[in-house]
Amino acid sequence: MWPMAIQPSSVAAVRRQAISLLHQVGNETPAYDVNVLLGKVLRLKPAEVMLRQEDDLSSQQLEAFDQAIRRRVQHEPVAYITGTKGFRRIDVLVNSSVLVPRPETELLVQVTLDLWDEVGPCLVVDVGTGSGAVGLALAEERPTLHVLGTDVSNSALDVAAQNAKRLSLLDRARFSRTSGFAGIEISGALVTANLPYIPSGEISELPPDILEWEPRKALDGGVDGLVVIRSVVSQLEHSNAVGAIFEVGVNQSAPVARLLVDAGFSATSIHYDLSGYSRVVAALRPAGSISRV
Structure with missing residues (x-):
């Protein structure tokens, strides 16, 4: 699971570690999933995460992302974690x-x-x-x-x-x-x-x-x-x-x-x-x- 003792704070460090964790459990789209989950926590679009790699996450953001990654490591669908899914021109709530x-x-x-x-x-x-x-x-x-x-x-x-x-x-x-x-x-x-x-x-x-x-x-x-x-x-x-x-x-x-x-x-x-x-x-x-x- 997520090694909380390390407590990486920058977006880049958190992103690298999360991608590695998802890769280890056989996730086929680790980078995309991490960008979506980080985007949810940071209130950014997934593509915008890549532009904010030097930013630091607050302790609250780290905790929220930690919980999201723990769920994804258990193979819970990203859409269930974020609570929404884009479809055609709409976003729908899902659970x-x-x-x-x-x-x-x-x-x-x-x-x-x-x-x-x-x-x-x-x-x-x-x-x-x-x-x-x-x-x-x-x-x-x-x-x-x-x-x-x-x-x-x-x-x-x-x-x-x-x-x-x-x-x-x-x-x-x-x-x-x-x-x-x-x-x-x-x-x-x-x-x-x-x-x-x-x-x-x-x-x-x-x-x-x-x-x-x-x-x-x-x-x-x-x-x-x-x-x-x-x-x-x-x-x-x-x-x-x-x-x-x-x-x-x-x-x-x-x-x-x-x-x-x-x-x-x-x-x-x-x-x-x-x-x-x-x-x-x-x-x-x-x-x-x-x-x-």
């Missing part, structure tokens, strides 16, 4: 009740925005909303877009509601505790979802930052990773939703596209993330097959 929003999920937002622009103004239902990052990013980027976020976790919905209030979006974002969208009228709505899609047998192979800290219920997609997605698609089959967009795991785009076609959707499209993986599957109802209300 261990919700997944940390991932960069690849920003693609889900973009595809949803593109479809919303295409089909015209309609309600967006964000299934498995968690922190509310997806739905709130959508509302922030389209001033007339209304979103309904659903989740089975009350604690996650509390976080989402806090984020909506913090972002001044309570007038266009609401949340409901339900499985999928059970009991909710979604005729003419666009459904977007980042649901658990990791096969149960692969959960134990996840990095400790995820395995030991993030909520398993938000990760575990059952035997083939598609149990929860399949359940929501089954609900969609009996709905009048105008379209659906799902984030998926590796090698899941084709089977999810087939599920959507079997549920009465057409015009399916597959979208790739920056790493080249098929990450998002989108589908619309055939023209004339829905009645907008």
Whole structure:
């Protein structure tokens, strides 16, 4: 752990020692993590930390940073330590009740925005909303877009509601505790979802930052990773939703596209993330097959 007896005081010395500690426990991004955590303590942007290397930390700042590094050495995600995570154009509050929003999920937002622009103004239902990052990013980027976020976790919905209030979006974002969208009228709505899609047998192979800290219920997609997605698609089959967009795991785009076609959707499209993986599957109802209300 952090050797308190040394008590380095300059930003440069503290930074070097913290990077070394994180490197020793297998952290793959020690310099970045230290810059973020130091930035939090010093009230600086991570990039600005490098410009303040000769500054000295106060005893209070040293103590705060010491506690942050102790948590990171235990593989606690940086976002849980700082309490926030940047996503698209917003910052959202996060804690261990919700997944940390991932960069690849920003693609889900973009595809949803593109479809919303295409089909015209309609309600967006964000299934498995968690922190509310997806739905709130959508509302922030389209001033007339209304979103309904659903989740089975009350604690996650509390976080989402806090984020909506913090972002001044309570007038266009609401949340409901339900499985999928059970009991909710979604005729003419666009459904977007980042649901658990990791096969149960692969959960134990996840990095400790995820395995030991993030909520398993938000990760575990059952035997083939598609149990929860399949359940929501089954609900969609009996709905009048105008379209659906799902984030998926590796090698899941084709089977999810087939599920959507079997549920009465057409015009399916597959979208790739920056790493080249098929990450998002989108589908619309055939023209004339829905009645907008």
